Amino acid sequence: MSTKTQRMRTPLGRVRGHGAAGSGTTHFWHQRLTAVSNVVLTIGMIVVCISLLGRNHAYVVQILGSPLVAILVMLFIVSAVYHMRLGMQVIIEDYVHDDLPKIACLMATTFFCFAIAFASLFAILKLLSGV
């Protein structure tokens, strides 16, 4: 190990082990955490979607607006959107190197994810309150 690179980091910084981004392995870990929850929730979503195939609006509203299904869908949205926000960040950081476009892409990603999550959760809340 070269002593030159070592000197750039303070002992406290090394002990904390949070690296240049200041968040350590949090990003990696949250991607894994949501990967595991996504597996469970995705299987649930597939079952719900199959059961609603070809059904009319009234039936779909009744099922999506029932507490257990609504909770499943809401959990899926939160887990999947957080997961895809983390994932898209990695993709952007891999390919977009100049600061300004990178920050613009990351912002757009965050806005998109919030919009998706908010719109979906709003729809479910409306269905829960009986349209």
Next chain:
Amino acid sequence: MAETKAPVERPLSPHLQIYRPTLTMMMSIVHRITGAALFFGTLLLVWWLIAAASGPDAYAKFSWFASSLIGRLILLGYTWALIHHMLGGIRHLIWDTLHGLDPVGREWLVRANLIGSVVITAVIWIIGFLVMGGPL
């Protein structure tokens, strides 16, 4: 601080065009592509939920799209991307535990991923058609 030196011409590290394509490499790329596709695919989920919350007319429009040929192709692609990415994600989780990283194990895992995604997608759609009482 001393004066800044002119940058030295260093060899660049080899990138994609240098390496012979391998199955694990392709599957890594596909995991990224499916992840990005699912990212934008959430728009379909939002459309579905908003349509259901908006009323019968909006829902009829969504249903019409979902049962059209192009809609079905998109949903078929979405199903496959989701299953493939899910299995690929499980593969990553297995690798995270340092299992299956040897040449035999990793080849086996990516093959299982590929075959599994096609089989499971087919099973889901067959069940879907059975639930609907036929492909129409």
